Each structure stands twice: as structure tokens, then as C-alpha cells.
Amino acid sequence: MYNTVFLTLLTFNVVYSSNLEYDGWATLTLQHALEDVANPVYTDRGNISILSLRTGSHNINQEPLSPSDITKIKELSASNKFYQLKSTVLAADGTVTIFYSSVKACMLAESELNDILSVSLDYVGRIIAVTLAVASTTTCEGAVVPSSNLKEFRTTVFVRYTDIGPSPDTASYIQKLEREREAKEKGELKDNRSFLAKYWMYILPVVIIMVLSSATNPDAAAGGGGNGGGR
Known part of the structure; x- marks a missing residue:
């Protein structure tokens, strides 16, 4: 064959x-x-x-x-x-x-x-x-x-x-993917990103909610400073 x-x-x-x-x-x-x-x-x-x-x-x-x-x-x-x-x-x-x-x-x-x-x-x-x-x-x-x-x-x-453009180096890219896959299987590939880089998608919604809450309730954000005794 x-x-x-x-x-x-x-x-x-x-x-x-x-x-x-x-x-x-x-x-x-x-x-x-x-x-x-x-x-x-x-x-x-x-x-x-x-x-x-x-x-x-x-x-x-x-x-x-x-x-x-x-x-x-x-x-x-x-x-x-x-x-x-x-x-x-x-x-x-x-x-x-x-x-x-x-x-x-x-x-x-x-x-x-x-x-x-x-x-x-x-x-x-x-x-x-x-x-x-x-x-x-x-x-x-x-x-x-x-x-x-x-x-x-x-x-x-x-x-x-017609001019022929440069062809992509697919062989090197495939070799890189193979090395990353083998490293993951052996547990050798470590994630060295910072805390924010890893979890920004969870932190960002909380920050947006806090900003919107402060904008819609300014009295609560001020801490109720106008309720002191005046007598």
C-alpha cells in the first residue's frame, strides 16, 4: 500500500x-x-x-x-x-x-x-x-x-x-504545538502569569458592579453624612 x-x-x-x-x-x-x-x-x-x-x-x-x-x-x-x-x-x-x-x-x-x-x-x-x-x-x-x-x-x-507570497512555516508551528502538548502531558508546562492575568475575567464583573452601584446610590456612597444631630 x-x-x-x-x-x-x-x-x-x-x-x-x-x-x-x-x-x-x-x-x-x-x-x-x-x-x-x-x-x-x-x-x-x-x-x-x-x-x-x-x-x-x-x-x-x-x-x-x-x-x-x-x-x-x-x-x-x-x-x-x-x-x-x-x-x-x-x-x-x-x-x-x-x-x-x-x-x-x-x-x-x-x-x-x-x-x-x-x-x-x-x-x-x-x-x-x-x-x-x-x-x-x-x-x-x-x-x-x-x-x-x-x-x-x-x-x-x-x-x-503573478508574484507568489511567502508560504507559512507550518512545520515549525506544528513542532511547537507538539512540544507544548508533550510538556503538558509531563506536567512540565507551568503557568507563570500574574494573579490578575489569570483571573481578570472574574474580577472585572465585580468591579463594574461596584462602580455602577456607587453611581446609582450616591447617598450610600457618602456614608449618610447629613444625618448628624442639629439641635
Whole structure:
């Protein structure tokens, strides 16, 4: 039985390690919505081929914008609306995931279509987010951008791994609990706390009752000093 369990664990570790070390690829199909409506229609913008998830190497293919698309972006910018991006991710294992992101259209226009796509990966290399940002501005300043500067996107792509936080030292904690348990069984663990630290939960209610009694009966607390003979 133990040999079976050992072989199962060994097999799991090998498969898990290979998933961590495998350098996969992914393809992102980009579509955008250029109208501010309840159910926007997404039209093709281009695609990004991530050749190596480990190194982040990639190719970008985006077509120039048509005059009507440029007009729509300028209209979204003038009305202070959002530019919406839809990213459809095809992973190496065949899974398809869709992510949505948006920025203020005026920020995108004033940056002259210089945008940033951040592709976030988890610790095993799965894409868990695709977010859009603007490269050169964080606010809309009302600048008028000529249409000639809005002909095509100038996109920068970053592939980022999620940072793994430090794991808890459970082994040391369990050892500490074991030592305390053994000490209690042997009678070696002594309680060195003070009297108040041990019994404060019994003393505190008595003190509260005494304080409340004094506050509600001030004459009794004064000791009846006004009853002396006056004759």
C-alpha cells in the first residue's frame, strides 16, 4: 500500500513540475467597441501572438484605422465616453478565455493611440487577465488631436507573472504545538502569569458592579453624612 501511495505522489510531482516548466504560447484576438450603446458591436482591431510565455516575446499585427473609425474615437472622446476592448485568448492547450477592459476615450485620443496591454499570468502560466492602459497620460486635458495622428495603434505589450507570497512555516508551528502538548502531558508546562492575568475575567464583573452601584446610590456612597444631630 505504501509503495502505491509513494508512486502516486511521485507521479503527481513530476506532472506538476512539468506544467510549471513548460513554456507555452498564446494568441490574443483584439476587438474594440467604438460606439457608446448598451450592447456594443465589437469590430476587429488586430491580434497579438505571444511566442513565449516565459520570456514574453510576441508579435503584434494591427491594421490601420479607417476614417470612420477615427471619427468614432473622436466622438467618444468629445462625449467623455469609454473605449472598450475585448481580448479573446487562445491558449496552447486549446482553452479560450475572453477578457474585457476599457479606458477613457479622451485619454486614448490625447495619447495619440499609444496604449499598453498587460497580460497577467498565474504561477503555472495561465493567462488570468488582459488589461488596457494609456501610455502617456492619466487625465483628459481637452487637447485637440488631429485625425492624422489617430491612424493606428502603437501598442506596448507586457507579459507579467503573478508574484507568489511567502508560504507559512507550518512545520515549525506544528513542532511547537507538539512540544507544548508533550510538556503538558509531563506536567512540565507551568503557568507563570500574574494573579490578575489569570483571573481578570472574574474580577472585572465585580468591579463594574461596584462602580455602577456607587453611581446609582450616591447617598450610600457618602456614608449618610447629613444625618448628624442639629439641635
